[in-house]
């Protein structure tokens with residue numbers, strides 16, 4: 532059932548505080564490194580479905596406790612392209628060194644949407660943050676769907692789109708992303724992975740319809756050329772990040788964001804040149820979109 536973020540949910544173990552009208556809530560009363568009971572986990576999961584992305588402040592996590600927290604929500608995915616944290620294949624380090632020009636996640640995307648079963652959600656833990664900048668923006672794809680005209684909704688509802696990992700798997704892109712560092716597993720070109728998903732997906736827990744194309748990984752509509760698809764895809768990408776559909780999260784060391792990749796897209800700002808930012812991400816496996 533579609534939700535309304537302004538309607539408070541009666542939770543027994545957590546408190547939620549929306550940070551924007553569209554999407555996103557801070558969760559209070561939770562120590563993710565602690566021994567969380569099944570009821571608390573159920574409430575956190577419900578809060579995630581209600582708000583699309585939830586945030587926890589002042590957490591103190593080791594690689595082991597982050598992995599354990601992520602596993603409470605499902606099996607964890609090992610990223611096919613990026614190097615893991617040494618000794619912890621489930622953790623993707625999202626690091627920008629002070630001298631780096633590029634960061635990870637600086638285009639609107641839903642994590643690993645090029646996989647047959649893309650991620651259900653991702654937990655990102657802030658290990659080191661810059662003094663300013665480095666925020667992450669999230670956009671609600673339920674509102675993006677609802678903001679389309681009934682005729683556009685009807686048309687898109689019957690369409691599917693091709694998602695590709697080419698911006699990560701091509702040798703040129705890997706070289707550029709590595710830029711003298713070693714964040715990529717293997718700099719050689721790897722075969723492109725392509726998968727077809729519905730353009731409008733139904734959230735398996737809320738039953739709400741969401742727009743499901745993103746500019747990082749979606750390359751065409753099924754049965755159309757990339758050139759034919761581009762005008763409408765470009766329109767949808769712009770529409771999907773309408774400011775009123777978004778929230779913006781200001782990180783502090785110890786913050787955790789847990790976003791629902793079935794419901795939101797996100798974008799990591801690259802506006803902190805000269806400063807280091809280190810985050811650890813675990814990615815919870817999901818289901819095939821329908």
Ligand code: SIN
Pocket residue numbers: 625635636637653655665666667797798799800810812
């Ligand atoms: C990501 O896209 O997973 C990274 C987000 C961020 O670093 O804020």
